[in-house]
Amino acid sequence: MRVLVLEDEPALRESLAQRLRGEGFVVDAAADGIEGEYAGREYPLDVAIVDLGLPGRSGLEVIRAWRDAGKSFPVLVLTARDRWQQKVEALQSGADDYVTKPFQFEEVLARVQALLRRSGGWSQSLQRCGEIELDTRSQQVTVAGAPVELTAFEYRLLEYLMLRAGQVVSKTELTEKLYEQDFERDSNVIEVFVGRLRRKLDPDGTRQPIETLRGRGYRMARD
Numbered sequence: 001m002r003v004l005v006l007e008d009e010p011a012l013r014e015s016l017a018q019r020l021r022g023e024g025f026v027v028d029a030a031a032d033g034i035e036g037e038y039a040g041r042e043y044p045l046d047v048a049i050v051d052l053g054l055p056g057r058s059g060l061e062v063i064r065a066w067r068d069a070g071k072s073f074p075v076l077v078l079t080a081r082d083r084w085q086q087k088v089e090a091l092q093s094g095a096d097d098y099v100t101k102p103f104q105f106e107e108v109l110a111r112v113q114a115l116l117r118r119s120g121g122w123s124q125s126l127q128r129c130g131e132i133e134l135d136t137r138s139q140q141v142t143v144a145g146a147p148v149e150l151t152a153f154e155y156r157l158l159e160y161l162m163l164r165a166g167q168v169v170s171k172t173e174l175t176e177k178l179y180e181q182d183f184e185r186d187s188n189v190i191e192v193f194v195g196r197l198r199r200k201l202d203p204d205g206t207r208q209p210i211e212t213l214r215g216r217g218y219r220m221a222r223d
């Protein structure tokens, strides 16, 4: 999952980015409204965390510009405690939820995960595709009830495919969503990871939960 952290205070921006990376997110960070608006328009984000008081362009203006441009990824706003009007205005501008500063990282994470579940049509933290179960809260994966050990990258890949079960996902989309922007983009690497994931999910090759569509990408079986 790819998240934008738009926050001008360096220590807060860095700590949010670092902790989100630790949770397996791909993080784009921006320090002002102009850079942030650009990132939201140009990068394939799944969710954005936006501080409202920003240099260059305010958080509200950035959110309105994204919504006017047809961007529908969920937005979590960071607001000051005593500014209730700001919260209302942010929600009216197209934000989906807010967290009041100062906050605990766990609250931001829980709200981001809730927004992602809703935007992906997931109402619960436990997702199922056939015999595969994935718990977005504990990041545990089981196949037919047996735990499967995945690396952080394999988990992100599976989560992404399961979120879009039944849909074709191209290698380009996977590369953009699962790598930081400065990583070398090589779709062969995605093939290697999909291969590894398949062997872990389906060691004897009987269920084949991830279908390859030649020249188009991959599709996770719904059930």
Ligand code: CA
Residues within 6 Å of the ligand: 007, 008, 009, 051, 052, 053, 054
């Ligand atoms: Ca600020």
